[in-house]
Amino acid sequence: MSDKINVLIIDDDRFVQKLISKTLAASGLSTRTADDGESGIAIAQQEQPDLILLDVEMPGINGYEVCDRLRSLPETQDIPVVFLSSHGTLRERLQGYEVGADDYLVKPFEAEHLLARINVLMRYGAERKELSQRYQQAQQTAIIAITGTSELAQAMHFLEKSLSYSNFDEIAQGLFNTTTRFSLECVLLISANDELHWFSSQGSISPLEKELIEMNDKDSRFFDFGARTIINFPQASLLVKNMPLEDMDRYGRLKDLFPILLSAVNTKINVLATQAALTQQNHELLRSFSQIRGSLYHLAKTILVNRDHSNKLLQDLVHDISYDMMRMGLEEDQEEYLLHRIDSAIEEAMQQMDAGQEISEVFYTINHNLKSVISNQESLVQAFISSQASESTEQSEDDSGIELF
Template sequence: MDASIDILAIDDDKISRKIIGRSLEAAGMVPRFAENGEEGLAEAQRHIPDIVLLDVEMPGLNGYEVCDRLRQTEATKDVPVVFLSSHSSLRERMLGYEMGGDDYLAKPFEPENLIARIRVLIKYRDEQQVLQAQYEQAQKTAFIAMTGTSELGMAVQFVEKSYAHKTYEELADELFGVMDHLQLQCCLMILDADTPLWFSSEGSISPLEKELIEMADKEMRFFDFGANTIVNYPTLSLLVKNMPLDDPERYGQIKDLLPVMLSAANAKNSTISVEMALLGQSRDLLRAFGQIRTKLYYLARGMLDKQEESGGLLREMAEHINYDLLRMGLEEDQEDYLLTRIDTAIDDAMERIDSGETIYYTLSNVLSSIKGVMQNQEHIVEAFAMSQAVDSDADGKNYEGDIELF
């Protein structure tokens, strides 16, 4: 048997101690001894044994009381205990079991029987340790799995919510909300065209942090230095300032989650710029259409007013000419000739003036068409803005509580 096995024998009887010592030494072990319960407890605390051989009948603290003390002490609560007693009734054995004993050996005993019991307990102890280690590992794995599932749920929620965001600020706030739950401190750079926009989970970002993000190799997805990590995507870069380097599993989990969220944020960044440009363009078109409509209206109104004014002037001129011809004393045929020429010219002018009314009605139709286009464009802009507001409200949940993945 392995000589490194530490066995503590607590027995007040000198003969029993000698028998135990010879039996164990013959098997290659050197036990430690204590002559009473108090001394045995002190010895067990001084150096935690692998097995305790404990006599039941002792003055002061008896074996059952010593075993109870061992079980109540954190350091010795799992140490196997073998009761040694001259009584071997069922009642005695039941009492020993209730006090936390692992085996019960009646005196006098054969050395081979004692060694066999110790071997069984050593195997039992080793199996318990293996099972305990497996249990702890299983607990740890289960906790990691539950934590990972919850955090993956947050990442999925972020991806879903990102579709409704209308500005870079909203997207950055949403990302920092997840980072806060992950207990990560971050700085974020978003590229709007070629202009960098800066955001920080702590409210401010230092000049050196900006330089680190800008100068980091953009060809590398993850750029690690110390406890910091820079994650690069075409339209954004994220600096994580407190990566858990002391916990490799946690570190790996975070590195698995970041691409899920940042790839979605990168895609949304591209659409935000397009959406903002389209919305701005739509509003510019509305303003332009409004200006054109106003100008065409006044143009048509002015043409109609000029038409009426011109007709009035021609009629007035015809009256004056008729009056002047009467004063000239012309021959009748001369007067008729001049009046005919004048009437023909006036009729031609009036016909040309009347064509302005056609132009007016044409422009009126153009105005009506522009008005319809403006109304449709206004409906489109309003519907787009309302849909984004509805999506934002529907997704405006925080990350507290249960998270369903499927």
């Protein structure tokens, strides 16, 4: 880590102060300590550190009150804050997030874990600063663009556009286009194929935001805490970070719209999963058909080759026997007996070869039918892909001219 990172440790336990300071100093970080909340706030205002490690339980004002005051001061409102506590329940994490914390570490913790969290928050802070100005400009542009457009119209527009989305990135971007027009900041979690896919309307997600969404009860449709609301569906969860508490009518309208939006997201995720499964199944069927067709072709070819070879052997055998019998000087009845046995064997062999020809013809018919099935299947898949691409293009072309009521 860079030696320019300054960390303020606010903790009433001197031993903990020294232990953390020694750990951070060994990694090139500079530290400053405070024994209580009031002195910590004063130091933070004066020196404005890059990150604050804040104990929850302290004499005087506790860590939650300290964090709340830091977020209300212009000098410290954007400094990342990591709570240090011996308790780590969901309720306590929610309380920390409610007052503005960026992360929450449960004591005791490993030094490597602390350093990793600091590293993540430094990157998160840098991304947030870099994106803040662009986000504000984009938000202002979006607000101007939707002047006179109702929230319901935006939701219906998203439902129509969602039909053309072909991956999770497009789903998230389309949803955020709608929520940004509502002036909302959101984090989206998509769960699919045993994998978690994270998206943010602001470009970055804090570790605590991820923990809150993952630890939330998925059986509850809505989970409200302060100005934050989590909306849960089987394959998607949305954290709205700035619900309009000052306008309860608009708050109620938005809560009516979110199930519609998330239902469309959830349905599209299932559709994409089904399409992927069908496409994979089609590839496997085509591969199996091709292998069967190849095997049947080689089998039929082998039958024909063996038939020709057997026919030649019989012809050679008849020729050799006839020649040998002339030299043996057999009695007439002996010769007739041997010729009868030879004729019977040759007749039976020819019958067997004729049956082989029938089998070969059957194999040829099966092979031809499989070739037709493969061709038809490939045509269907190509037609499906073309229709999807055409639908997506049409949706994109109609996007700018859609009427919103």
